[in-house]
Amino acid sequence: MTMIQWFIFFLIIQVIHFLGTWKLYIKAGRKAWEAIVPVYNAIVLMKIINRPKWWVILLFIPIINLLMFPVIWIETIRSFGKNSRLDTVLVVLTLGFYIYVVNYVYDVTYVEDRSLKSRSELGEWISSIVFAIVAATLVHTYIMQPYTIPTSSLEKSLLIGDFLFVSKFHYGARVPMTVVAAPMVHDSLPLTKLRSYLKKPQLPYFRIPGFEKIKRNEIVVFNWPVDTVRFFFDKSNIHIDKPIDKKSNYVKRCVGIPGDSLEIKDGYIYINGKQTVLPDRAKTQYLHKVVTNGQLSATLLNRYNVTEGSFYGDYYMLNLTDENAAKLKNNPLVKSITKQITPSGNYNKAVFPHSPLYPWSGDNFGPIYIPEAGKTVELNSKSLPFYKRIIEVYENNNLTVNGNEIFINGKLATTYTFKQDYYWMMGDNRHNSEDARYWGYVPFDHVVGKPVFIWFSWDTNGQGIANKIRWERVFTTVHGSGKPVSYLYYFLGALALWFVYSFFRKRKKEEG
Known part of the structure; x- marks a missing residue:
């Protein structure tokens, strides 16, 4: 509407x-x-x-x-x-x-x-429940939203099983566009798998002003722009038309911001001609072919912080950082290590912009321009593959092509001016991340928020309850430099002080 x-x-x-x-x-x-x-x-x-x-x-x-x-x-x-x-x-x-x-x-x-x-007591109970839901929905929708990491695309920075708090107010809380929806759930109702919302009516996009912009190399939660699946991990039920704010939530690192020129050379990102320097907490990983004299023990692999890999009889395919690959290469059991980089010029049709005009791969890609609101680009047969989805889908124009002529809303167009900012989102786990290299730009109206805090972390592969909880990650910050510091004991101390204060306050009130 x-x-x-x-x-x-x-x-x-x-x-x-x-x-x-x-x-x-x-x-x-x-x-x-x-x-x-x-x-x-x-x-x-x-x-x-x-x-x-x-x-x-x-x-x-x-x-x-x-x-x-x-x-x-x-x-x-x-x-x-x-x-x-x-x-x-x-x-x-x-x-x-x-x-x-x-x-x-x-x-x-x-x-x-x-x-x-x-x-009645029942009425009092219902009243309390209703206003608890109202308060929780207000916080969930406009201030802070809980989020769980489902995949390893940001492995080392964020792990599968990390439970996050995502700030809505850093970049500005987005007012829900889907008007009729169940509170505090995303696209489906728990247990039932029924859709949790009505597609119509829809509010126009509006965002409450934030107090900071998305910075290069920050981790961002956003709605997957090309989402057409019914559920996050169910790729069998596709071609579902979903409102923007009900598309699947993704979390990636924003490696390119509006106005940037981005290029990937042999797996490394270059912004405006310079190799990007990631935060020290970011650990970029690549698949490596590791030829050995025999099997590597789990203890040895843990020593090199290997969390993903497969054994094929006479060699391994391991996900390694450059640093760990160099260390593992010196192990006497290892014959050779080869980083699996697709050479330049090898066309992968799954890679954006999905055109043979640009024979790119996930490891050698670009350069491309990341659109900025208000900026104008030339529009022709060579540039159209980059901006076609932006013009048609993200900015709601009618686009037709007749030979070499491009028409927007019925008028001949040789240039196009962008209405909003766009971002380039990628995972640190370079060879195991479904990211912008495969589906392109992320519009700002798809941005959900900034993950700020890990309040819990659960390792399904841990042995025993004590080892399943990653205690060193509980109550740590997502961004920042240096080794993450847990604030769990500070929180527990503050909680204990609050209970003591409440106890003596209540006791004093009863005596008075």
Whole structure:
């Protein structure tokens, strides 16, 4: 839906609200016209139902408002004496239209000083649960979201089984575009595998201003731009059209930012002609063919920090950093080590931009330009493979090609100006990462947030509970330099102090 369509929809809602409540406003001692003035009518309604004015803000926050509307409906009818369980069920099941019956059919009286306390323990319990969900959804959607690392594409920096907190406010929280969706879940409902959202209506893209921009080589969580799968690991059910904010969540390192020229030479990234220097925590890995005199023990492989590899009888294929490959080469059991780099000029059709005009591979790639909002590029048959998806899909234009002529929205085009920023996201595990080399640019409207904290880490291959928990990774930061430091004991100390403080505060209050 466009902004104009949403504005019209908003006005219709105001009319519906007015027609269903104007008599109730009068019975509460207000004026009938107060029920139709946008925003002001919500403020007045909060006074009528004896609830704080800041609740109005919650009514205009996407996703949160879906949780608040039933609460407001129930509070409204209870303010006019309709307190039975049947009344509550009816107002919820009719999506609030039961208020029309209360407004026009019943001769109700406004209860000005009604008690806000629930009449039963069940009601109190439900009320607490509802507002806990509202608070948690608010934090999850606009402040901080939990996230689990499912693959090894950022191995060494982030491990499979790391549980992260992803900040929404660093780059600016993206207002959910999918209006009707279950709170605190992504694209499917737990256990049922049912879709957790309705595709329509959709809000226009909007992002609350952040306090920093994405920096080169930062780790970023984003929605996979070319996602058409039903579930993250299920590639059998494809060609699913998903809203942007319900596409699968990916986490990669942003190796190129808007305006950069990026090239990959023999597996190494070059930005604007210079080889990029990754943070010291980033450990870039490549597949190596390791020919040996026999099998290498698990203890030896652990010594070289090998977490991925296969044995083929007379040689291994191991994922190694350059540093570990050099160390392993000196082992007397090793005959030779060869990094598996695809030479320049070997065309891989799976590699972006998927055109024989550019015979590139995942190891020798580019150079390419990373689009920047407001910048203009020439548009022709050679440049179109890079920008075709941007023009058609990410920036919603109608593009047609007739011979050597390119038409955008029916007009001949020789240049194109980008509407938003784009980024180049790659995994540190170079030969085991499905990243931008295979599907291209990531638009800024697909960016979810910045991972900032590892609050838990679980190793499924560990022996015993104690070894399955990676204690050294619990409560560590994602970014930064040097060896990660765990803040677990600081957290536990602060928690203990809080419990002691709460205990003595409660005791003092009881004595007083």
